[in-house]
Structures are given as C-alpha cells and as structure tokens.
Amino acid sequence: MSSQTTELFHDASLTPSLGAEPGDWLALLKPRVVSLVVFTGAIGLIIAPGHINPLIGAIAIFCIALGAGAAGAINMWYDRDIDAIMRRTTSRPIPAGKIEAAGALGFGVVLSVISVLLLAMATNLCAAAVLAFSIFYYAVIYTIWLKRRTPQNIVIGGGAGAFPAVIGWAAVTGNIGLLPMVLFFIVFFWTPPHFWSLSLYASTDYEKAGVPMLPVVKGARHTRWNVFVYTLILFPLALSPWFMGLTGWVYGATALVLGTVFVYYAWGVLRDRQDAKGVSLTKDQPARACFKFSILYLFLLFAACAVDRLV
Ligand code: HEM
Ligand SMILES: CC(C)=CCC/C(C)=C/CC/C(C)=C/COP(=O)(O)OP(=O)(O)O
Numbered sequence: 001m002s003s004q005t006t007e008l009f010h011d012a013s014l015t016p017s018l019g020a021e022p023g024d025w026l027a028l029l030k031p032r033v034v035s036l037v038v039f040t041g042a043i044g045l046i047i048a049p050g051h052i053n054p055l056i057g058a059i060a061i062f063c064i065a066l067g068a069g070a071a072g073a074i075n076m077w078y079d080r081d082i083d084a085i086m087r088r089t090t091s092r093p094i095p096a097g098k099i100e101a102a103g104a105l106g107f108g109v110v111l112s113v114i115s116v117l118l119l120a121m122a123t124n125l126c127a128a129a130v131l132a133f134s135i136f137y138y139a140v141i142y143t144i145w146l147k148r149r150t151p152q153n154i155v156i157g158g159g160a161g162a163f164p165a166v167i168g169w170a171a172v173t174g175n176i177g178l179l180p181m182v183l184f185f186i187v188f189f190w191t192p193p194h195f196w197s198l199s200l201y202a203s204t205d206y207e208k209a210g211v212p213m214l215p216v217v218k219g220a221r222h223t224r225w226n227v228f229v230y231t232l233i234l235f236p237l238a239l240s241p242w243f244m245g246l247t248g249w250v251y252g253a254t255a256l257v258l259g260t261v262f263v264y265y266a267w268g269v270l271r272d273r274q275d276a277k278g279v280s281l282t283k284d285q286p287a288r289a290c291f292k293f294s295i296l297y298l299f300l301l302f303a304a305c306a307v308d309r310l311v
Helices: 003-010 022-028 031-047 055-078 099-123 123-144 153-162 164-173 178-201 203-209 214-218 220-243 249-271 285-310
Strands: none
Touching: 031 055, 031 123, 031 164, 031 178, 031 285, 055 099, 055 123, 055 164, 055 220, 099 123, 123 164, 153 164, 164 178, 178 203, 178 214, 178 220, 178 249, 178 285, 203 214, 214 220, 220 249, 220 285, 249 285
C-alpha cells in the first residue's frame, strides 16, 4: 500500500458513512465523561448563595451538559486521525465511519453556540462567558494546541474540565466567588492523577498514535512520581475550603478520608515496578485502581460539599 493510500485509509472523513443512528450522535458528546463534569456544575449551582428558580437551574445544568458535550464533539472531529489508531477510541462514531467528520464539527459548533446563548438568556452573561471560554479551552487550547505538542498537555488543558463548578455558581450569583475558585483548583490538580493513571495502562495506544503523553515521553517511572506528587498536593488543597470556613465538617471529614484513600492508591501506583518502555501495561492493576478511584473521589467530594449545605 502506498503511503498516500495509507493516509487516505487513516483519514476517517473519507470513510464511507454507514448511516448514523441517534446513539452515534450522542456518543460524540462523550456522555460518560461529561456526566461527572455536569455533576460538578450542578454542585456549583446548589452550593451558591441565593435562590434560582428550579426550572432555570435545570436549564443551566442542561446548558453545561450541552456545552461540554459539544466541546467533546469538536474534540472527536479534530482527533479523528488518532482515534482511528488507538484501540480504546477506534469504535468512536467518526473512525467507525458512522458520522462524517464535517457533520461532527458542525454538530459540535452549533450545539456550542446554542448552549452559550441559552445559558445567557436563562441566567446571566457571566455564566455564559465562562461556559464559552471553557468550550474554547477544551476544543482549541487543549485539543488543537496542546494535546499533540507537550507532555504537560493535560496539566494545562485540564483547566477545561474544572470550570463547570464556576459556571454553576455564576448561574445563580452572576459572579465568581472564592469557593468555586477553590473547587476549580481542586479539579485542576485532580486531573493529572486521574489521567496519568489511565495513561500508564493506555500508553502503548498513545505511543502508536504519536501523542506525547507523559509515559510515552518521560517513561512510566516519571509518570508514577507525578501521579503521587499531584495527589499529595491535592490532599491539603481539598481540605482548604474547610480550613477557610467555606464548608462545614461533613465536607472536611469526607475530604480527609477521601484524600487519605487517594494517596494510598497513588502510593500503589508509585510502588508498581512495571516500567519498561513499550511494554503493554494493560495489567497495571494499581494504575487502573487509581484511575477508577479518582472518579469516585471527585464524585463523593463534590457530593459532600452539597450535603454540607443541607445539614
Ligand atoms: C484534560 C483532562 C482530562 C483528560 C485528558 C481525561 C481523559 C480521560 C480519558 C482518556 C478517559 C477514558 C474515556 C474513554 O475511554 O473514552 C477518561 C474517563 C473519564 N473521565 Fe477524564 N479526563 C480529563 C478530565 C476529566 C474531568 C475534568 C472529568 C470530570 C470532572 C473527567 C471525568 C471522567 C470520567 C467520569 C471518566 C470515566 C468515563 C467512563 O466511565 O467511561 N475527566 N478521562
Ligand atoms: C464546560 C466544558 C466545555 C467542559 C468540557 C470539559 C470536559 C468534557 C473535560 C474533560 C476533558 C476530557 C474528557 C479529556 C479527554 O481527553 P481527550 O479528549 O484527550 O481523551 P480521548 O483520548 O479519550 O479523546
């Protein structure tokens, strides 16, 4: 096969469409990942001081979901070449030939605009502006600019997923308070252990696709240290809303327990010795366990924040 033919083969936009079903369009929105992002947005809205009409609140949460999903669709449009190479992503709608690339881009852009306009009309300009910026951040700053250029891609790019709590808060108050800012930094520092744990056992995929994720560029040992150090930083950071008197004891106790368990899992990742470059680490159980726990951690931490408001 000539190199040109190989390129055509890999350009998913040229794969014949097999006929998209509604589920394929939904898959473009990365619904499972977005669910946690939206949950943090909803908590931002619940803990904000003041009152919001429940219908308006529901619309605001819907807009965060729509905007985050739309950014995911733009991400899948841009990443269609590497998604076709990586085993984990090869069955996504574009590489699978279910949806054409241009259609996915149009879908993502239109939904982005709708989500921002609807949020502006339903709530206020501050919330809508932060949503617009976070879509831009994920789609352009992370996906197009950083992801393929630097192994620090997700440290900076992780900011995108940290905005929803700020958006939820702003939807109620029209401004950005101290508590949502701290929550922003909690998600920001949570992202590296979340993602680098996963990348430890998915590194051969990224290597194949030429994405400079940390384990590919710096090796597994370096990545393990980074997972551990970011988890250590996260520990006091997650406790800080309690120390500052922004939350009560329910949150404080939860952050203490969850932080301890997270450090334990990250320690497991650090102690793991499967470090040979190019070796498939799919059996890297400590990294898998740490990735899974990272999701539970953020879910429970934010839930505790809301429970604190109610007790
Ligand atoms: C740049 C930052 C991030 C990167 C690179 C990243 C990467 C990933 C990847 C590659 C997966 C596997 C998904 C799949 O197999 O399709 C994943 C799963 C997940 N991520 Fe992240 N993530 C990031 C930030 C976040 C944030 C901010 C949240 C939520 C607040 C989040 C929530 C989740 C959830 C809930 C899953 C599990 C989805 C499932 O059950 O399949 N991620 N993440
Ligand atoms: C409000 C708003 C716009 C929020 C967007 C935030 C969002 C969905 C953040 C999650 C970031 C994420 C899923 C990265 C996946 O990385 P990747 O795309 O590199 O992973 P992949 O290899 O699975 O495609």
